[in-house]
Amino acid sequence: MLKTFIIGVLLGIAAAAGALYAYPAVDQHREASIVAVAPNGGNVESFHTNIPMDRIMVGAPGRKQPLPPGMQWPTDEELSGIRMELFKVRNARDVVIGVASRTSASDSDVIDWVLHLPARGSLYASMQKQALEGGLRRGGITAGSREFAPLKGFMTERWVADTSGEQDAPSGRLQLRANYIGEYVPEDEEELE
């Protein structure tokens, strides 16, 4: 009887260790990336956020109807020039794949975007405040984490108004287009010479 109990204890320890080793504690849901090859090199990926349904927060001083309702934006004078927005981010198939922040400030000449895609990593881009022709803003990809860490390139932002006329349609979408350019890393020393 004692031997059976001891065998059971050992089996229990082995089963617990095996289960922790074999089964991932975290398994992020993945959507297939929709990436196209750009004509002049690099890859292109499009994201968008539907306005107003994907808007999580609009943080700016003096808003009569805060979003989300009940939010208390700080009244500190130092922060009076900052406007920060949070969104859900969708891919080209209109599926939510991440979240993002968009920040502009009166004392800064850029608009900063941070995209956080849980299964892939984060992407940080700084865009020029002044829009180009067609309402397009463009800026460099400043930094990235995990999948985006080795990538450079640029990102554009554009407001596309909805013209479908459907009753439940969003008023428009903020369209983001990331052009990734990877850094060439030689595989062996011969290539370096």
Added chain:
Amino acid sequence: MRYLVVLLVGMLVGISMFVAALIYNPFMADRRLSPLSVADAEVMSLGYTNVASESIVFTNDGESRQRPHPAKVLQLWEAPIRLTSMMTTVIQDARGQTAGIGVKFSSRSEKTRLLNGEALVDSAWYIYLPGRGSLFIEQSENFWPFIREVAFPAWRSSANKWKGTWLGDMTAGPGALGTARVTGGAGNLRGLDTTGVESLSARAYSADDGLVSAEGRLLVELPSIVADDDSL
């Protein structure tokens, strides 16, 4: 039949022993000394409240321990973002004065290995400091020491609460010394490429509601050329 029951009881005891060893193993994921605390370089210290109800906005899937704040904020219920949370908060300088606004994105990491004492969260900070510029901080945080020393004792207590003083560095990478990667965006911080460490100071925790009283701190190493800037 008796032998089968004894075997099953033995297995349950074995599983319990394994879990207890995992939680009480003193050699696993102890709180390390921050590499920035022993470095000669100047550091920028940024503080924030780490309690959801004291932040400007906190949102997650709506079913987690920490409840979204304010209550009517859009929740992250879609499958790809269900294991993610977002927090917008006021950032304070070392003197406790308002220094800027920050947003933190956190997602549970697939690199989590409980066997190795790693309960990892991939997180990214975006911080805007008026008059100074913006920072992007990417890191992996290890919550295992916090779970072991705060969350588990709270769950075990009859009141489902923990009170005390807990201070630990959360950052576990991607830097080789367990540091975060910090990149400057706009303003005087543009072009900055340095390291940082995030720490958590907890005083009260509820097994039902999460952190009740806690502060976070970000230490960012400043290269000498940036440290000489009076605005910092």
